[in-house]
Amino acid sequence: MSSLANGTDDIILSAKALTKRFAGFIAVNGVDLNVRRGSIHALIGPNGAGKTTCFNLLTKFLQPTSGAIRFNGRDITALAPAAITRLGIVRSFQISAVFPRLTVLENVRIALQRRRGDSFDFWRPQRVLSAYDEEALSRIEEVGLTPFANAAAGELPYGRKRALEIATTLALEPEMLLLDEPMAGMAQEDVARVSALIRRISANRTILMVEHNLSVVADLSDRITVLARGEVLAEGSYGEVSKDQRVVEAYIGAGHE
Structure with missing residues (x-):
């Protein structure tokens, strides 16, 4: 406990x-x-x-x-x-809420953008979006998903999807x-x-x-x-x-x- x-x-x-x-x-x-x-x-x-x-x-x-x-x-x-x-205060839901076609890293990166008040600028250069990667990878490591960082979220087993959802909530600090x-x-x-x-x-x-x-x-x-x-x-x-x-x-x- x-x-x-x-x-x-x-x-x-x-x-x-x-x-x-x-x-x-x-x-x-x-x-x-x-x-x-x-x-x-x-x-x-x-x-x-x-x-x-x-x-x-x-x-x-x-x-x-x-x-x-x-x-x-x-x-x-x-x-x-x-x-x-x-x-x-951040909540999760009974049904896992992730973007299935995006990678684990991209899902957590979106949460980081939201926390910082940035728009979801998918069109911005990769070097700009990559500024979030270090913190995103830290959150991914915290929930044990480092080996899956570049995997599509929709391909993860159910339990791993729930772990990803928790990672996105943790990104909101x-x-x-x-x-x-x-x-x-x-x-x-x-x-x-x-x-x-x-x-x-x-x-x-x-x-x-x-x-x-x-x-x-x-x-x-x-x-x-x-x-x-x-x-x-x-x-x-x-x-x-x-x-x-x-x-x-x-x-x-x-x-x-």
Whole structure:
């Protein structure tokens, strides 16, 4: 597991009474969440628990009906996704989002251009674009993709594509990384590889992830929040929440062994 910053309760991201109502339906209902700086925090729960909606609220892809979200003490409730990215929050998606016809290096280079505010100038001379290569290769090395730097992204195995997606998010220099189902659809060997990658990149970052694979959650997470029917059911370490009878009945007992 990651080491917590100074062993303190330094909160980097918090939600207070977070609520999202759709027509005739409350998807998230009064959720309080505190993510400590330097931790790996997992958000889990059975299907329909409100995890994805909560994740979309925190990353501002949805606007809450009520409640507040703070990042580094700043109220970000009304900000757009691009604005919170500039503040240092970057998210991934369940479906790998890479440019399949571009190489691994070119994918990461695009992310670097975006971070620096440059346009995606594919037409510029190669010598100009090559100015990004050193940093891009550093990010590629960080996620273990150096042997694939010149390979087309679309030709990579699925787990390697997810690693590339993480490399592109790291290129944006996030202080906090939000991972949406990072192990979804992976073979076991890819799960092990990406788990090791997440542990490695968490050394100087905070990570919040939604994940169904409980063995991954148990292995990586410092703290876990369990949602059920849009509300916080339990919170604590894996050892604590896995012994909570309410969690057993609502989540583990629902067939998520």
